[in-house]
Amino acid sequence: MEVLSTTYNIILIIIGFGLLVFVHELGHFIAAKWAGIRTEAFAVGMGPVLLSWRKGLGVRFGSTNHEVVRRMGKQAAQCTDHELADAGIGETEYSLRILPLGGFVKMVGQDDLDPSATSSSKRSYNVTPVGKRMVVVSAGVIMNIILAIILFLVAFMVGVKFEAPVIGYVMPDSPASQAQAEGPNAAGVDQRGLLPGDEVVSIDGSKVNTFADMMIASAMSRPGTPLHVTVDREGVPGPLEFTILPEQDERTNLLSIGVGPSSSTTLTAEEDLRPFVELELKDNGLSEAGITPGSTIQSVDGEKVTTFGQVDALARSSDGRNLASTWSVPGKTGPVSTELPVEPTWQRLFHERTTPEQPRRFEEGLLGMTPLVKVTGVPEGSLNAGVLQAGDVILKFEHHSGPTRQRFRQLLQENPGTQVDLVVLRDGKDQAVTASIGSNGQLGIGITYAWNLPVIARPMNVLGGTLEDPDAITNSAIEPLDLFPLTRIDSVGDMKVTDWRSMRDGFTTATSKAAAEGLGATIELTYVSPTPDGDRFTVPVVLDAAQVSAIDSLGWRPGIQGELFDPLQTTLQAGGNPLKAVSMGFKETSKLVLLTYLTIDRLIRGSVGVEQIHGPLGIVHVGSRIADRGYMYLVFFIAMISVNLAVINFLPLPIVDGGLFLFLVYEKIKGRPPSVAFQNAATIAGLCFLGLVFVVTFYNDVMRMIN
Structure with missing residues (x-):
């Protein structure tokens, strides 16, 4: 069903593209007819002709030119206006071509790729007054702008949902x-x-x-x-x-x-995220209660909730107890009641920066200790499907034992497009696997911390400051202990440790009196060394007053991540007022025109990289996903592309309408067109530039889809 849905969406996007091209070329065609220029072809698509229609001949599979030659003894382009009129045959062939992207209008005396292809006919493009030719050249862009306004009007009359600015x-x-x-x-x-x-x-x-x-x-x-x-x-x-x-x-x-x-209270049902949602529900015991992707939290702890922020606030004030919750579940008539798990929050432990320009990275954990990395899910189609599994805990990356989450990501980025040897903990046993890293430096998996396993990753003996004082470098509380990565924590104070939550409870309990008095504290920590003998040690952890306060200030959060809920949405609509919809359409169109020019400016300045630019393949891919959000959002998306097409088409570059218009401005001022040699050189340069853009965007699109 997903394949059928995706195929349907792609067909919708291709139809949308066809509409944009049709309207653009229709603008040129109508203007050419108005200017009295003879038009030989009006084509939607490129390549061989699938279907065609010509006045006097009707519909044909393939081109009508064969029939014209049979009747007239020569090509339609070689016939005079009178000859075609006497035979009752139209001068223009309307065709649908095999490649659904692109289109063109063929006028006598005009050829984008051959500036020398002029004609002496009085209905030729090249002998038409410059002013009329300017109208013809710009008509396609104008029609795209008009279409965008109309599509925005339709979208705003019905209403379009967007992520709220919260x-x-x-x-x-x-x-x-x-x-x-x-x-x-x-x-x-x-x-x-x-x-x-x-x-x-x-x-x-x-x-x-x-x-x-x-x-x-x-x-x-x-x-x-x-x-x-x-x-x-x-x-x-x-x-x-x-x-x-x-x-x-x-x-x-x-x-x-x-x-x-901000997130809503509805769990996302998007196919790409569904495996992660299902795993999160399973880990929190919610799947046993019948909660599925697409379910909505209606109330928590007896209070009605409409945003995940409200759920988060109730969890923060829960003192760690699980909260009663009611859900609406797709396919079930009544509400489903179950406990919503609450989990601890953790210290943010910042890594030391070697240079001021280096991004600041942090881990979650306690006093310089942070959990190992755990795989949350391996989506279908991932490079490592069948190699890694949900629940795998990363013990070793090549020769790096117990990498922290940030170090794990860094190692991936340093080894793009390679295979690496990993050791993972799977079903209680160490297992060696060989994983493939994509060219983007990713494994194609979801990761989180292994909070269920009281084993530490490589200790953070030096911490890189705080939000208030980013440049402060301090030794962590566990620095004097010389702990190894993969050390198992056995107990904190008098509390046995079975996972990270019980570890935090141990520190909180052992420091509660000192926290109330604003003092430091010394706590006994028992751990098992990762050496072959598995030696057990009990050592003192000395905390100053600030470190005790930091432990005491830790709170609580919902056990299920807010990122797995659909975004909080707002609806842009005109409230049924067509005049307001027209105004909104004009404003959105003008905003996107300016934004497109601004994007080009930022590309030149370097603050927007070329990897952000989509080509036709990428637009179809994005559009097919956007179609899942509803028809009105698809209409809005097509309107955006229409504006972009208009702006790009009217840039002062050879080959596109803007370059042709610039030549006409020159001709108007000088009284003669640029030389054929100059136009040929400009055309070749324009083709090379567009070819380069196509190759770069095609590469970007393919790599995005692969990664």
Whole structure:
């Protein structure tokens, strides 16, 4: 069924592309007819003709030219207007061609690839007044803009759902986490940074309607120029203002402020994420209660919830107890009641940076100890399907024992396109496997921490500062112990350790009195060495008052990750008002025109990489996924592509309409067209440039799909 759905979506996108090309070429065709230029062909698609129609001949499989030659004794292009009229045959062949991308209008005296292909006919393109030719050249772009406005109008009349401009999480040490609230309402706001639940109202004075607007504003910002962000925050009487300087995101290579969207209370049912959702439900005991992907949390601890942020807030105040919850489950008539697991939060342990430019990376754990890496899922089609399994714990990467999660990712990035030897813990036994790393430095798996296993990864003896003081370098509390990676923690104080939660409980219990008095503490830690003899040691862990306070301040969070829920959405619509829909359509079109030009500018400046650009294959791939979000979002997507097509087509480059228009401007000023030699050289340069763009975007598209 998934294959059929994907095929259907691809067909929809191809039809959408066909519509864009048809409308674009229709603009040229109508303008050419208006200008009195003889048009020999109007084609949708490229390559051999599948179907054609010509006045007086009707529909034919293949081209109508064979029939014209049979009747007239020569090609239609060789016949005069009078000869065709006397025979009752139309001058234009309308055709549908085998390749669904592209199209063209063939006019007498005009050939994009051969500037010398002029004609002496009085209905030739090259003898038509320059002003009329300008209309003909620009008509395709104008029609694409008109189509975009109409499609946006339709989408806004019905309504289109987007991710709401509400912050769901803030990356540690990101620009958004460091910003200080400003403005008249900032009094009493002591916590730095944007916070989950903040609703972004505007950026640099421009209204923000969707989360995508916010991400685009960051990505398209001028490098080195801060953004002025205005947000609404619950409990604050008025808007808060922040000045935030976007930084390059190492994952996307785009400028970003380091925030993610807020989640709803509906578990995602997307096919790509379904295995991870099912594994998370199983790990939390929710699948046994009948909870499935697509289920929605209705209430938690007796309180109605509509956002994951509300669920998170209830978990934080739970004191670690599991919470009663009710769910609506697809296919079930009544609500399903079950306990929602609550799990601990952990310290963020930052790695030491070797250079100021190096991104700051952190682990989750306790006092310099962090868990091993665990595989959460291996999607179908992954490079390592059948090699790695959900639940595998990484014990060794080549000669690196117990890599931390960040070190594991770093090792992958350092070895793209290779095979590596791993040792994993599977079903309680060590197992050697050979894994394949993709060219993007990824295994094609999901990973998390092995919280269920009281074994530590390589200890973090030196910590790289805090959010408040990023440059502070300190020794961790476990640095004097000289622990090895793969050390098993047996007990903390008087508490037996069976997993990381019981380890945290042991530290919390042992330091509770010292935390209340603001003092330091010394706790006994018993561990088993990873040496062949498995020696057991009991050692003191000395904590100062700050370290005790850090343990005491740890809280709780929902056992199921917010990232596995569908984004919180908002609907952009005109409320049934067609005039408002027209206005929204004009605004969206003009915004996208400016955004397309801005993207080109950022490509030149280098803040947007060429790897971000999609070609036809990538657009079809993205579009096929977008089609799953509903027909109106697909209509919106086609409208966006229509605007992009218009702008790209009117760039001052040879081959495209903008380059032809530029030649006409030259001809209008000089009274003669550019020389044929110059036009030929420009055409060759344009073809080479477009060929290069096609190769680069095709490579990007293929690599994205593979990875």
